[in-house]
Amino acid sequence: MLRVCTARSARLCLSPTLRTAMRSSTPVFGGVSFVRLNSSKTPDAAVPNLEIQTHLPSFDETASSAVDAGLSITDQIPQIVGEASSHIGYLSSIGMARSWWWPPELIQNVMEQIHVYSGMPWWGTIVTTTILVRFLMFPLYVKSSDTMARNSRVKPELDAINAELMAATDMVEGQRVAIKRKKLLAENGIKNRYLAAPILQVPVALGFFSGLRQMANYPVDGFTNQGMAWFSDLSLADPYLGLQIITASVFISFTRLGGETGAQQFSPTMKNVFTILPLLSIPATMNLASGVVLYFAVNGACSVVQTLILRNKWFRTKLDIAEVVRHAPTPGAPSKGIIETFKENMEKARLQAERRQTMQDNEKKMQEAAKELKGNKAIKIVRRSDFQKGSRK
Structure with a gap:
């Protein structure tokens, strides 16, 4: 019974021995000779593909074509593998290029498309x-x-604003500096x-x-x-x-x-x-x-x-790209090594985290105080004279 392989079921048609036999070949399929362009062939022997197949060939049909051509079983192995690799879906049949969203498989899919349709070597x-x-x-x-x-x-203005933002301890002050920084960036595009x-x-x-x-x-x-x-x-x-x-x-x-x-x-x-x-x-x-x-x-x-x-x-x-402005270093500023710069940045990050936590705590206390004040406003203060007037009536 003839079994036809597709891109999804081709793995069942090729045994492990056939899949691992990797050497160049000149497969014959449907009466058309396929010769892949690769670096191991001389220019005279390099012939472009006459037809691009988007599905893998049948194992039985390829084998029968090889028998008709007088090839032995040993010669059929590289021919079958070479024939399969000249079709879209070969990588999918050996467990690769199964999706178009995962980066490695996306790259494999793109390379297979280019390799098959252009006939270029790998x-x-x-x-x-x-x-x-x-x-x-x-x-x-x-x-x-x-x-x-x-x-x-x-850079000079931005560095000054960033330093001011790092030193801010109040939430309102930090928001004011952040708005100032956002405005500076917007004005300069x-x-x-x-x-x-x-x-x-x-x-x-x-x-x-x-x-x-x-x-x-x-x-x-x-x-x-x-x-x-x-x-x-x-x-x-x-x-x-x-x-x-x-x-x-x-x-x-x-x-x-x-x-x-x-x-x-x-x-x-x-x-x-x-x-x-x-x-x-x-x-x-x-x-x-x-x-x-x-x-x-x-x-x-x-x-x-x-x-x-x-x-x-x-x-x-x-390309409408702005020119780079190189500012002169600050006079007298000591040059810092990588380790010193890393330690300084870590210390700045720690201080900024502490200030941010302090600002959040202060903001929380202010919110609780405002909530309590709002609740107290619902209480009406009544004097003793008002009770006496009400009892006389």
Whole structure:
């Protein structure tokens, strides 16, 4: 009996032996030859897909086609797996890309769409997907860069208001200063919600990391031979640490240029820290699969290009981004290290929490006093002479 596989039921059609046999092949299905473009093929042998299938082929039909072609059972295994991997739904059939809302599975779905419809090898798919995601997020970084630049204009006034807000011990006084701060931001067109744009990169990076690592550990068909240059196997670690060195270099570059928004102002101490941390990432990522580190390298390169664009005056004018105002340091102000700055911020946070608690306690007492006073107003004071007048009547 002929059994037809769909994207959901394809796992039942492929045995574990078939699913783990990952090497290139030239499958035959329905009389049409499918040849995937990958880095292991020469330009003469690379032929684009003639048809894109949105469902997985039948195991029985694929096997019968292989028998008709005179292939043995051993030769059928990579052919069946290769045929399945050239269809939308292959990742879902092996337990990946099952949803469009969870970041790792969303990234896997997007990469599968690009890989199947474009015919690119997996290294090209990873690079293309990374660039596409960074391009879609670019408008948010433009807004974030503009907000940082506008904040730099009013930094002295804003610092003074923040210090006044920290020192406020009365609820009414704190509200007055908060309104003053809100007015200052509104007058300069500052919307601090755009400062959270770089934080959105965190779930995206985690999605790429988890999704690619899962695909490399399986490994997905094509990951073992669709790399490039010295990292031809995307499921194994880079033997020469070239990708790790590239990643560290680009991260050092864009942090020294002003971060991904091109408007951040780091102290010399912080710049030294951002130089050391990327170097420490080399031994930390040396055992990761090349496909994962390739994403880190391409994402870092996109960050450098984005930083150069956002620092360019011509681009800032065309994108209507405010210019960054760099204020001279206060004369005689001592330079503070990272540990001292951290301790000072912690102490300020503690004092602010104590003041806020005191303000809340005072507000609560005032509310209780007002409630008691309101209740006392309902009591009517009657004099003794009024009782005497009433008894005579």
